Amino acid sequence: MAKIKGNIVIDTEKCKGCELCIASCPSKVIDAAKELNEKGYHYAYPAKHEQCTGCANCAIVCPDGVITVYKAKI
Amino acid sequence: MEETCNMQEIVKPENLVYKKSSLLLDKTFTYCPGCGHGTVTRILAELIEELGLQKQTVGVSPVGCSVLLYAFMDIDFQQAAHGRAPAVATGIKRLLPDRFVFTYQGDGDLAAIGTSETIHACNRGENILIIYINNGIYGMTGGQMAPTTIPGMKSSTSPRGRNVQTMGYPLKITDIAATLPGTYYVTRQSVHTPAAVRKTKKAMRRAMEYQSLNRGLCFIEIVSNCPSGWKMTPVESIKWMEENMLPYYPLGDLKTPAGENTNQ
């Protein structure tokens, strides 16, 4: 049965680790990395890709525009 | 494993749902982590792109955290002296009436040093858009009290909290703007949740369309957070904003064109 699947790509080097995307994701897809990026932030990354519905909430609240969202019927 | 492969397959141009506007240059915003400025800057660029206004837009950036706004967006820009953006925008719009002209200002810029320019541009009904970010503090200079700092709120120049007896009251300049005959559409929004961002974008789109119809001044306040100035994490600052700022600065339209109800 076809179902809607989403996925996100995060520009982790431009991410400032504010975690607003984590707070706004209804599917708990995103987590803060334990590692730091070049800027010294615990960047956000899609820890649980498979739970993404492509709702784009994360991208819409991201102050730095570092999240790109995709969605497809699979 | 198979699941992961499927996931990667989704990342294809035809499946794109959201990406940042191509009007945003490949630079990192100079805003602090979690600051609402970035979100507003982002959706402003999206709207200029979506409405096809890039070639005829002249923006005016203020003094404050968004002083370098022009460095992030691929449109013509003028950087104004502190508080003077509405006067600069007036000069631009009067000489180039068919261009889309907006100012982007913070609360210190717009509601303290630039009060006169703000009120009079509104009162003349200049056909411009004023985007006003209210985070209740002077962010750029390090967290001093702003005209909008709410009673009891701490800042570096009200370290024991704003005492209205000696420091005066927060200025609801958007409410004043709504009373002036020259303003056409006055609203107060926020960008702290996905739903709020969507509503703000809708309000901004409406204002931009009004300008193309020469309807007069549109004024959009966006109540926002300042994690650095408030000395909180971004997520804490959102919660604090909801609990403390929004009761003082309630969201919604303050003035809508006759016959139109834009409050959803």
Add this chain to the structure above:
Amino acid sequence: MERELKLMKGNEAMAEAAIRAGVDGYFGYPITPQSEIMEYLMKTDSFSRSGMVTLQAESEIAAINMVYGGAGCGKKVMTSSSSPGISLKQEGISYMAGAELPCLIVNVARGGPGLGTIQPAQADYFQSVKGGGHGDYHLMVLAPASVQEMADFVELGFDLAFKYRNPVLVLSDGAIGQMMEKVYLNPQKPRSPETEPWATVGKGSRAKSNIITSVDLDPDSQERFNLKLVEKYDLIKQHEVRFEEYLCTDADYLFVAYGTSARICKKSVQIARSIGIKAGLLRPITLFPFPSAKINELAGRVKGILSVEMSAGQMVEDVALAVNGQKPVKHFGRMGGIVATPEEVVEKLKIFFTEQN
């Protein structure tokens, strides 16, 4: 080119000349003794005549920032005020110098400090030529001495402003602004539809967007910009010095005076010569750039120099720098809105120079 002869006030002549020169916009705020400029533009309806926008702003500060906005679009935009109002405009003027914006600012000066008087004075010389606002910058400063020059300096001012991308100040005074004289006016020119390559008019089909700004947080690049301004001012000093000489060739004594004072001194030269004192007058037309080389050259030939200004002694400092110790330099000035008589000036010349010999 047929020029029309009219009898007009200096302020009105300037307003009429602005419309005829194809100026795009005027933004102002009322202040005596120059309110006739905006009144005239409104009364004769500049917009219907040439499309020139005239707008009364809520303050001098707003007016100069409207000029900033319009000038940033590459338009010919001007403002006018009088001394206290020009003080208020200094922030915007500094920003315009920093953003390299061409514009015309007119100061129909009055006596100060503070609210002072509404009568004419030349007490804003320092403010005009040394910067006026904050930061390292200069305006180009033109000093009209007649109603004709009030009119002519509109076009000259804009030519210079756009040639160098620099604000130009016309330093007039209440006497020149208020007095009536005959003036030849140029025929109406259309406003230019052309735009400047640097102007913010919407990105259009340009590859890069245009930015009008004066902020640069990188010290190296800010210093490079400061040095670029210095180079520009040096070019201006080389090419744009303007002055008028009156009977300087055989002069033993030299008056240096601009604007209203220069008119007085012209008469003083005649009186002095009638009693056997060979006087001459050097009238700086540009106060920045200052005719230093000319004054230095004349200083070699005369016995003494008297700088005459309606101030406590401001331009005299630049005169003394130009003379560089070759000959004695004295200052005479009346203040408070009082204009010296030609006879008074001659008396001073005698006291300073001829009677001690």
